[in-house]
Amino acid sequence: MSNFRPIDRDSGFLMPPSVDEWLPQRHLARFVVEVIAGLDLRPMTGSYRGSGEASYHPSLLLGILIYGYATGVFSSRKLERATYDSVAFRFIAANDHPDHDTIAAFRRRFLPQIEKLFVQVLVLAREMGVLKLGTVGLDGTKVHANASRHSALSYDHAGKLEAQLQAEVADLMAKAEAADQVDIADGMSIPDELARREERLSRLAEARAKIEARAKERFEREQADHQAKLAARDAKAAATGKKPTGREPKPPVATPLPTDQINLTDEESRIMAVAGGGFEQCYNAQAAVAAGSLLVVVADVVQAPNDKQQLTPMLDKIGTLPDVLGRPDMLLADNGYFSEANVQACVAGGIEPLIALGREAHHLSLQERFAAAPPAPEDPTPVQAMAYRLRTPQGRALYALRKQTPEPVFGIIKSVLGFRQSLLRGLNAARGEWRLVTMAWNLKRMFALSRAV
Numbered sequence: 365m366s367n368f369r370p371i372d373r374d375s376g377f378l379m380p381p382s383v384d385e386w387l388p389q390r391h392l393a394r395f396v397v398e399v400i401a402g403l404d405l406r407p408m409t410g411s412y413r414g415s416g417e418a419s420y421h422p423s424l425l426l427g428i429l430i431y432g433y434a435t436g437v438f439s440s441r442k443l444e445r446a447t448y449d450s451v452a453f454r455f456i457a458a459n460d461h462p463d464h465d466t467i468a469a470f471r472r473r474f475l476p477q478i479e480k481l482f483v484q485v486l487v488l489a490r491e492m493g494v495l496k497l498g499t500v501g502l503d504g505t506k507v508h509a510n511a512s513r514h515s516a517l518s519y520d521h522a523g524k525l526e527a528q529l530q531a532e533v534a535d536l537m538a539k540a541e542a543a544d545q546v547d548i549a550d551g552m553s554i555p556d557e558l559a560r561r562e563e564r565l566s567r568l569a570e571a572r573a574k575i576e577a578r579a580k581e582r583f584e585r586e587q588a589d590h591q592a593k594l595a596a597r598d599a600k601a602a603a604t605g606k607k608p609t610g611r612e613p614k615p616p617v618a619t620p621l622p623t624d625q626i627n628l629t630d631e632e633s634r635i636m637a638v639a640g641g642g643f644e645q646c647y648n649a650q651a652a653v654a655a656g657s658l659l660v661v662v663a664d665v666v667q668a669p670n671d672k673q674q675l676t677p678m679l680d681k682i683g684t685l686p687d688v689l690g691r692p693d694m695l696l697a698d699n700g701y702f703s704e705a706n707v708q709a710c711v712a713g714g715i716e717p718l719i720a721l722g723r724e725a726h727h728l729s730l731q732e733r734f735a736a737a738p739p740a741p742e743d744p745t746p747v748q749a750m751a752y753r754l755r756t757p758q759g760r761a762l763y764a765l766r767k768q769t770p771e772p773v774f775g776i777i778k779s780v781l782g783f784r785q786s787l788l789r790g791l792n793a794a795r796g797e798w799r800l801v802t803m804a805w806n807l808k809r810m811f812a813l814s815r816a817v
Contacts, residue, residue: 383454383459384455386454386455387451387452392808392811393431393456394455396427396430396431396456397455399485399488399807399810400423400426400427403481403484403485404480404484405422405423405426407477407480408422408474408477409422411473420466420470422470422474424462425467425470426474426481427457428443428447428453428456428467429443429467429470429471429804430800430803430807431452431453432453433781433800433804433805434781434807434808435452436780436781436782438783438787439464440464440465440467440468440471441464443464443467444461444462444463444467447460447462448461471797472788475788475792475793475796475797475799475800476796478796478799479799482663482799482802482806483685485803486661486685486806487686487688487689488810489657489659489806490688490690492813494657494810494814495654495657495659495689496654496656496657497654497685497689497690498654498655498656498692499692499694499695499696499765499769500652500653500655500661500682500692500694500696501652501653501695501696501697501770502650502651502652502653502678502695502696502697502701502770503650503653503697503698503766504649504651504671504674505648505649505778506636506637506639506644506647506648507646507647507649507665507783507784507786507794508644508645508646508784508785508786509633509645509646509647509785509786509794510630510785510787510788511627511630511633511645511789512629512645513627513643513644515627515629516625516635517571517625517626517628518622518623518624518625519572519575519576519620519621519622519624520622520623522568522571522572522575523572525568526572529561529565529568532557532561533561533562533565536554536558537558539554540554567628571628571631574626575620575625576619576620578624579621579624580618582616583616583618586616587615590613590615590616593613594613597612627645629645629789630645630789632667632789632790632791632794633645633667633791633794634646634667634668634669636648636669637669647665647666647667647791647794648665648666648667648668648674649663649664649665650663650664650666650671650678651663651664651770651773652678652681652682652695653769653770653773654692655765655769657809658769658772658773658809659806659809659810660773660802660803660805661682661685661689662678662682662685663798663799663802664677664678664795665791665794665798670700671701672700672701672703672706674701675697675701675706676705676706676709679695679713679715683713691714691715692715693715693716694715694716694717694762695710695718696718696763696765696766696769697718697719697766698720698766699719699720699721699722702719702721704746704747706719707719707746707747708746711746716753717750718750718753718759718763718766719750720754720763721747721750721751721754738752738755740752773805777802777805783801
């Protein structure tokens with residue numbers, strides 16, 4: 365006698381099914397829908413003409429995108445498929461199925477509006493009681509661009525290719541003039557070959573021009589620093605009456621270097637060193653994370669591989685946050701952000717900096733770990749005052765929060781959700797997508813924190 369449950373896939377529903385009944389009452393998808401319902405989407409809805417075929421409401425498409433990024437589904441094709449396969453996506457889409465072109469076009473079109481929604485979500489987190497801007501941790505992580513490093517072209521190699529193609533064009537022109545006397549290989553079409561090379565020469569000329577423009581911008585930027593160093597050197601010599609020691613600062617180069625590169629797939633991305641060794645085509649994603657809640661309060665994407673120049677811009681972005689969110693009183697950052705100017709910028713902004721002065725040693729001895737604080741310096745500079753705080757037990761305990769503030773957020777976004785590469789090309793698009801990722805993370809985190817409130 366069979367003791368199995370019957371399997372019946374043919375019987376219809378007695379009453380019309382409801383997607384609301386298919387999803388548990390406490391679910392991330394419901395939370396995403398509730399939050400989006402409270403956001404001001406007028407900049408999005410107001411951009412539709414209201415003519416032609418009825419459009420999907422921005423709240424529906426935005427919900428699909430946010431829930432997708434919060435659960436590791438980023439591709440528009442996979443998002444479309446999920447509206448059929450996933451109960452949660454069916455709930456968000458109201459049992460409708462926007463095609464992947466609609467989802468992709470919506471994402472590209474409204475990336476600029478996502479930044480304002482990002483701030484609205486932070487205000488909601490504050491109202492929920494899960495966000496407090498006291499201590500924030502600042503860090504950066506490399507996100508792969510939607511381009512391969514093998515698509516990068518150096519200035520030197522572009523010149524060699526240009527010379528090779530020009531020689532081939534001359535050879536093809538000679539063959540065309542002597543077509544009756546010279547044997548032409550079977551299948552070769554001289555007009556097609558000429559057109560192909562002319563197109564490649566045009567692209568190479570454009571690439572070289574962009575590299576030259578970048579070199580000019582770099583020269584103008586570095587020339588100002590060079591003049592400042594020379595002036596400081598001369599001022600020191602005049603003050604001491606002695607000839608300056610050491611080598612004279614090397615002047616910047618006005619022309620492109622042979623190794624200057626441009627990527628033919630995403631020209632705004634840059635070659636950057638990545639964790640584990642090697643170099644990849646990347647963007648540098650920055651995030652300021654609130655300690656305790658692990659909510660991202662400011663997010664940005666830059667082209668510079670170095671973090672040292674990113675602290676002041678991130679402080680400026682923190683300063684533009686609504687007053688209702690409050691202001692941080694302490695900033696934690698690793699040695700990559702340390703400079704005297706950065707420390708002074710924090711102090712000028714009323715924020716206490718705790719930035720590592722150098723690389724921390726591992727496996728400290730007991731004597732080093734529990735050493736008493738050194739005597740406080742008299743009339744210290746901002747850097748000296750920070751160095752003293754970092755050597756006190758209280759300062760060491762506070763700085764230890766850095767490793768458990770931004771780093772876990774990056775680890776979850778990249779290793780759990782799987783966002784390691786931007787789907788979109790160009791700096792502004794990559795910046796908008798990073799804000800979409802971090803906003804999705806914030807909603808996911810707010811949903812988890814709301815259980816404890």
